[in-house]
Amino acid sequence: MDDAYFTIGMAGHIDHGKTTLTKALTDVDTDRLKEEREREVSIEPGYAPLETKDGSHVSIVDVPGHERFIRQMIAGVAGIDLVVLVIAADEGVMPQTKEHFQILEFLGIQHCIVAVSKIDRVDAELLDLAIEDIKESLAGTIFNGGPLVCVDSVSGKGIDQLRQQIVFELEKTEFRDAYGSFRLPIDQVFTVKGQGTIVRGTIYEGIVQKGSTLTILPGGFKVRARQIQVHRQDKKTSRAGQRTAINLGGVNKEDIQRGDVLVASDHFLVTNTIDVSLQFVDQLSSPVKQRMPVKVHTGTSEVMGKIIFFDRNEVNRNHDAVLCQIRLEEDIVVRRGDRFILRRPTPVETLGGGWVIEPKGSKYRFGEATVEMLQKKKEGTPDDLVKDVLMKHKLLDVKQLIQYTSLDEHAVKTAVDKGVESGHLLPVTGNKYALTNDFTIMKDMVTGQLQYYHRDFPMRPGISKAEIVQSFSGQFPKRLMEFGLESMLASGAIQKDKRFLALSDFTPHLPGKWKAQMETAIGQLEADGLQVKKWDDYMVHKTVPKKETVELNAYLIHTEQAYPLTNEHIIHHQPFTDALAVLKVNTGELFGLKEAKDALQVSRKYLIPFLELLDQHKLTKRVGDKRKWVI
Template sequence: MDDTYYTIGMAGHIDHGKTTLTKALTDVDTDRLKEEKERNISIEAGYAPLHTEDGTHVSIVDVPGHERFIRQMIAGVAGIDLVVLVVAADEGVMPQTKEHLEILQFLGIKRCIVAITKIDRVDEELQELVGSDIKEALTGTIFSDAEMVFVDGVSGKGVEELRLTIFSALKQVEFRDRFGSFRLPIDQVFTVQGQGTIARGTIYEGVVRQGTPLTILPAGKIVRARNIQVHHKDVQEARAGQRTAINVTGVDREEINRGDVLVASNHFLVSKTIDVAMRLVDGMRHPIKQRAPVKLHIGTSEVMGKIVFFDRNEAQKSPDEILCQLRLDEEVVVRRGDRFIIRRPTPVETIGGGWVIDPKGEKYRFGAKTIKMLEQKKEGTPEDLISTVLHEHTLLNEQQIIQFTSLDKSVVLEALNRGIQAERFIRTGKNFVLTNTFDKGKESLVEFLESYQQQNPMRPGINKAELRQHFRDTFPKPFIDFVITEMVEQKMVKQQEQYLATADFHQHLPPRWKARLEEIIEQLKADGLQIRKWEEYFVGSPLPEEMGGEFKNYLLQTGQAYALTEEMLIDRQVFLDAVEKLRRHTDETFGLQDVKEVWNISRKYMIPLLELLDQWEWTIREDGSRRWLPSGK
């Protein structure tokens, strides 16, 4: 077990002997503050190393027991693996003992040892009575089978038995994830002369190494781990479960606060809206009403906010789990599965606790539909969780999926691979999308293209930018681009320059106006080289006014006509016949007079026609005349 690290919490009512017992086990006095010494109570959580023969690394957290210091108590137990519930034999179970029990259960602490202290003060009969009271208090809790040890921290009776009981229990504790992304919720910040800022806490997951770049969340401040200590000893690295102090560079003491989190990756989200599964305490004195102010304790953070229910207007005493949402006044760093406690600010009492379903909640409607959605989030497999966030955000990269699901990177990668093989997810470069969402995107694009083409049959399709604009509120731009690319590759959609259309579409005249428009084409041909302004062809016509521009573009895009000027078009075949006639009746080089004799038109038409010849590279101007080129465009 030489590569494992655990943190044990000493919890219980004030003056029941937690600090004395900790000192008996570790030979360390955890009352470090002057005020604690004077008042003989623990105000801040104290820490001490518990040395073992088999190499297991254990830290003991002596958490405050007084009601006024419940905030520090919650922060102190937030990272522990095993709790030693301390109950004095001469007082038995006290109100604070019961509150600590509820908090420990809400925080997901699964293993407990009961240490009945101060046994030298009472006889064996009273010890047995206290033991019975404790068993009754633990009945119905997850600690109902907790082992009891009778001990006296002053005389040392039972201390060795407690030590062995702790070691035995730790072998059954699931070890924290040292392979996850490093995360350390900060519970103490201070400065050391000559070293600078020190941030201390218990590592929730992952490993930190000397020199590692770190980020302080939620502020996003980049720092570096210059030096690392575990119980006052310099180490090269610290791992999940260890009580650790990190000397961070690049930041002043005032820029770090208790409740901030040190991380070594961008896998973590900061959020002010979290979806949660919560249970209420048994002894709650007053119901909690919809949108009531609450104080959230999560990790080492303490944040005000309000509670939002979706299936009730107030919550009474109930053994059932409540799916609801916490909307906070400040950002916190959370991942799915993180445990929390909520307290009522006034009158002050613990309301309940639970775990985070979704660290990035949205605003939902009140009703059964939202509750069903939250239930699905709660029960989901890694693939289900990824599906949920992809459904909400459409297109995400690996990094974003890790953030939104709060799953470890290795779990996400395995789930993504399984989902891709099962055709549940699609990889799009560095991004991922639900197969269903992709299919929906394809259907939506085809449906819109077909509708657009029906309304605008003379256009070559829709401009790509216009298509993106139409779907901007439905799908993100990268997703639209991906769907378009895939559909073009699959030949479901064709692209002509910036225009997109379904594969079977061809520009055509609208059936309703086809006869009228064909008449204009015939008129244009009949006018030959002496064409009228485009608008004159529509005088007296029943065609809609906007039809003129559409029809003009249609003729140009389909190559049925050429633009002579901005106001005039010439029929393609008329123009080609005129060019052929001019070529037959002129030499390699020719002038304006030669053109006039062949075409018999005024300068009004002649100059634009010759410029069109130049544009199509059939001719080139040279010293006031023109020369035929070998071939045009």
């Protein structure tokens, strides 16, 4: 297990021998603070390396046991993999010991060893009674039936057996993922003369490298990891599960506090509203009421907030998990699945604990519909969560999926790969993803829009790409729309005529209702040659609506059956072609107005616009007061 890194919590009531036991196991005195030595009480968590024969990298956290230091105790056990619960044989299970049971269980600690300490202070009969009392207290908890080792730290009895039991339990423990984005909840901040600001904590996930740029959240300060130490030894890297100290450049000690989180990516969300699954303690001193002030401990942070219920107004006794929300007075950094403890500020007591369903909660209506929504989120697999956020946002990259699902990077990438392989997810340009079903719906909607458009405007070539993208802007992101349209063009589902899009089998045409009258007007236009009347005059005796008259004009020009001569006149393609041929035959390489008029026999009213039209079509080119043939 050379690549395994674990943190062990040494927990228990005050004066039950945690610090002495830690020293017996590691030969390190964790009562490092002067006031701790003077009072013989652990105020802050102390840390020591434990050497094991199998090569595992293990840190022991000596967690404060006094009730007044419960905050530090919660911060200490956050991020541990195994608990050694120390209970003195001469005192047995104490009220704070039972509270520690609850906190450890709420924090999701799965592995526990009970160390019955100070066994040399009691006789065999009292030891048996203490063991029986411990077993009864553990009944009904997740630690029921767990291993129990009797030790005496002064004489050394049972220390080797405890060390062996720790190794055995760690072999069954899944060590923390080092492949996610680096995250370290800070529980200690201090300065060392000549070195600057140093933070310490247990790395929840990922790896940190010396020299890397990091961010302190929720403040958003950018810092650099100048030096990394694990148990006073310099390291180039440190990884999930390791107790680590990092010397930070670019920040002052006053800018950081316990509860801040050091991260290496922008995947992590800063939030003040969390949707949670909350399990209450078996007995509350008084009911927990709607919007009651509560104190939330998660990671190393401690924040005041209000509890929001959606299906009740109070909780007195409840054995089932309650799906609710906590609105906080300060920003915190959490991910889905993070554990928390809830405490009453006054009278001080542990109310319960649970885990974060949604780190970035919103305001919801009171009622069963909200509870059902939260239940669906709670039960959702990574595949479900990725699908749900894509249903809402339509197009996201991996970074955004990590943020919106609050899953770790590995879980998101696994879900995305699985979705792409099964065909449920579609890779889109820019390393973004969409639901294949949404993509199909979008294409069907585009097809439907074009069908209706061709029916209503049969003479138009289609809809501009920009207009289609804009028309669906409220339903689909621009990039997804553009990708979809390009896909439809590539597959032949639609066609493109200049800037216009149309169905692949569509050709602009005269509407059946007005076709005969329109064909008559077109024939008259052709017969008039270059000396055409105003366009409206061709339609004046027709019953064709004004709107259709305008549409026909645009249709003839777009299909090049006619060309615009002036704002009010158009000429038919055939007379234009005929006149072009006559003019070409009857003029030289350079010609002026007189030569053109002699050739075409039309007045300047029509001649000048016709010649300008030739220039526009790049058939001729102005040279002074003459024109030169280009063709």
